[in-house]
Amino acid sequence: MQAPSFAQSRSDQTLGMVIVIGLHVLAGAGLLMLAQPVLQQMLPPTFQVRFLTEQPKLETIAPPQPEPPKPLPVKQQVVQPRQVQPKPAPAPVIQADAPAAPDAPVMTAPPAPKDMPPAAPAPSAAQPAQEAYQEPRHDADYLRNPNPAYPRASRSLGEEGTVRLRIEVSAEGKPLQVLIEKTSGFPRLDRAAQETVASSWRFTPARKGQQAVAAWVIVPVTFSLNR
Incomplete structure (x- = not known):
């Protein structure tokens, strides 16, 4: 073979x-x-740009029209009527009366009756003198009112004081009610005074003028260890 x-x-x-x-x-x-x-x-992304050839139409806004001025109120003039002063009346002409004849009698009118003065009030009867008042009494010698007995317990405890009794005295001088007006501070002393006055005391009754009447009286009763 051949080489290429x-x-x-x-x-x-x-x-x-x-x-x-x-x-x-x-x-x-x-x-x-x-x-x-x-x-x-x-x-x-691609953007397409378009050029506007037409310009937008701008709306024209008309400026606000000012309000027409309001008419001023018309002042009503009050026409006062002219006062017409009355003309003074002519003074009356006084004619002198003809003199009366000397033989004519003069007639005079009787005087007008005057108001009678009011009658004086009748004198009132004299008021009787106020009758004197005398309170009941318990300290007359003839009454011989005994002192309340001193309670033994109060004496041993050293209790002493003054109790004020409010007593209703009858017209006969007897105690009808015996009340404690102010306490002595110790119930035993108050009770001893109240029981003694209610059972043993007698009074000179109150008098209004010459009459004996029932009345109230305040009597102090003192308890003292030195007596």
Whole structure:
């Protein structure tokens, strides 16, 4: 066999390179077609700019019209009627009476009766003098009212004081009610004074004028250890 020539080998290499390049181009085109959707998503969106040739119409707003001035109120003038002063009446003309005849009697009217003065009130009867009042008494010598007995327990405990009794005395001088007006501070002393006055005391009854009447009287009863 004969060895291939240099020119033939050279053409074979060129043909191989053309085939390889064509295959690369076809592979690149295929890859580009596959990657086109991805590239479209990656590319920023396109904006279309349109130039407006027509200018927008501006609405003209009419300025507010001022309100017409209100008419001023018309003051009503009150026309007062003119006061017409009455003309003074002419003074009456006094005509002198003709002198009476000397022989004619002069008649005079009787004087008008004057009001009678009111009758003086009748003198009232003299009021009787107020009758003197005298309170009941318990210290008359003839009464001989005994002192209350000193309770032994109070004496041993050193209890002493003054009890004020409020007593209703009858018209006969007997004690009807014996109440404690102010305590001595010790119930035993108060009870001893109250029981003694109610059972043993007699009084000079109160008098209104000459009449004996029932009345109330305050009597102090003192308990003292020094007596």
